[in-house]
Amino acid sequence: MDTRAVVILREVCKIIIPAVLLFALYVQFHGEYGPGGGFQAGVIFAAGVILYALVFGRETAQRILPLTTVRIFIAAGVLLYAGVGVGTIFLGGNFLDYNVLLHDPKHAQHLGIFLIELGVGITVAAVMITIFYLLDEFCE
Amino acid sequence: MIAGHFNYWVVIVLMMMGFYIVVSDSNLIKKIIGLNVFQTSVFVLFISMSKVKGGTAPILTEEASLYSNPLPHVLILTAIVVGVSTSALGLALISRIHRAYGTVDETLIHEQDETQDEA
Amino acid sequence: MDIAILVNFSLLTLMMLVVVVLIRLKSLLGVALTNGIYSLLSAGLFVTMDAVDVAFTEAAVGAGITTVLLLGTIAVTGMEQTVSRHGKFLPLVVIFITGAALIYGTLDMPPFGDPKAPIHTHVAPHYLTESTNEIGIPNVVTSVLASYRGYDTLGEVIVIFTAAIGVLLLLGKTVGKRNK
Known part of the structure; x- marks a missing residue:
């Protein structure tokens, strides 16, 4: 590729990627009030990381997010989700019945939804990044 | 009649075109893309059914009183992400097949299998 | 229009x-x-x-x-590129028959945007009217996804998890010692 094109690509990505990641976090934590939620946020976050890996190389991206770390996050998200369910059983409710988490049912619902959306977001982002890493590694 | 069912008919046309790619093309990557086309047409079918005339997006506000049905939205939201994960699994299989056979063409893979069986 | x-x-x-x-x-x-x-x-x-x-x-x-x-x-x-193609005739016959059957099936469906369609009369009104009291968040899609049908969503997340394990098994490098 033309070196000038690479410079432009890199500089533009340096501006775009932080915005993409920040937007992913906004979508994650604002999903209860506007369109958004864990699935979308996870995919957008992964897209930011994948863009970084495409432009600066997979090795550079893996210095920040190595495959071993991402692999742990895949399971961590599912565990967080299922853990909330098991936690509500221990607090005396049904599986994933958030009302028992706190005294006020509405606050408890907020907390429950926040936690499981976080679990979904972590798993989805980690899965997408893992698949990209592996496919890219397989190319070589 | 035409305006009322146009969405459903287009969905079926898209679905059948996706199906056609899956059965007629022997390239495995193209088959996955055919499945993607099929899958997206099903998403359009579900979302078409959830639409209420004059309704708005199901985010509750003071101004609006009529909303579209949120249930199909939930089903499709999860289906999209599950769909991309399963496509990725298919693409990973194709990469493996390419390493083993040196091709992603279904007919050539069958030919290689048959010559191996004879030998 | x-x-x-x-x-x-x-x-x-x-x-x-x-x-x-x-x-x-x-x-x-x-x-x-x-x-x-x-x-x-x-x-x-x-x-x-x-x-x-x-x-x-x-x-x-x-x-x-x-x-x-x-x-x-x-x-x-x-x-x-694709070097070979199957015959085109049989797939065309199959898709035309299937497509015709499906279009025949749509004739009974309620028209697009009909507020009285069966899909809008069962659980959806409950979600739309009670979500504010029961869950207390404005986005009904999130409240159905994460609370009313949280169990379904757990299943979906596990499907994604399983797909990732599949890709890891297919493309990942073997870690640790391998017995030969």
């Missing part, structure tokens, strides 16, 4: 055109990119049908991640 219906019609027509192009294209690279365009058009269509959350996801997944993954696979397999 309502402008939303007009946009809806034109997006659907564009999607059909894109798929016709998709069938006729020989280049795998072109096919992958056209698939992205198809997804983006469907995301636009979801916005006109009030499914903002879905449109959001489809735009990020269909046009973004899927295209990257397809391009990654093409980088592995090479841009090798």
Whole structure:
């Protein structure tokens, strides 16, 4: 590729990627009030990381997010989700019945939804990044 | 009649075109893309059914009183992400097949299998 | 005619055109990119049908991640073209029969946008009217996804988890010692 094109690509990505990641976090934590939620946020976050890996190389991206770390996050998200369910059983409710988490049912619902959306977001982002890493590694 | 069912008919046309790619093309990557086309047409079918005339997006506000049905939205939201994960699994299989056979063409893979069986 | 219906019609027509192009294209690279365009058009269509959350996801997944993954696979397999095709006649017969049967099935469906359709009378009104009291968040899609049907969503997350394990097994390097 033309070196000038690479410079432009890199500089533009340096501006775009932080915005993409920040937007992913906004979508994650604002999903209860506007369109958004864990699935979308996870995919957008992964897209930011994948863009970084495409432009600066997979090795550079893996210095920040190595495959071993991402692999742990895949399971961590599912565990967080299922853990909330098991936690509500221990607090005396049904599986994933958030009302028992706190005294006020509405606050408890907020907390429950926040936690499981976080679990979904972590798993989805980690899965997408893992698949990209592996496919890219397989190319070589 | 035409305006009322146009969405459903287009969905079926898209679905059948996706199906056609899956059965007629022997390239495995193209088959996955055919499945993607099929899958997206099903998403359009579900979302078409959830639409209420004059309704708005199901985010509750003071101004609006009529909303579209949120249930199909939930089903499709999860289906999209599950769909991309399963496509990725298919693409990973194709990469493996390419390493083993040196091709992603279904007919050539069958030919290689048959010559191996004879030998 | 309502402008939303007009946009809806034109997006659907564009999607059909894109798929016709998709069938006729020989280049795998072109096919992958056209698939992205198809997804983006469907995301636009979801916005006109009030499914903002879905449109959001489809735009990020269909046009973004899927295209990257397809391009990654093409980088592995090479841009090798389809050399052989099956006969065209039999697939055409099959899709025309299936398509005709499905279109016959749609004749009984309620018209597009009908507020009295059966789908709008069962649980959806409960979600829309009670969500504020029971869950207390404005986005009903999130409240159904995460609370009313949280169990379903757990299943979906586990499907994604399983797909990732599958990809790890297929493409990952073996870690640790391997017995030969």
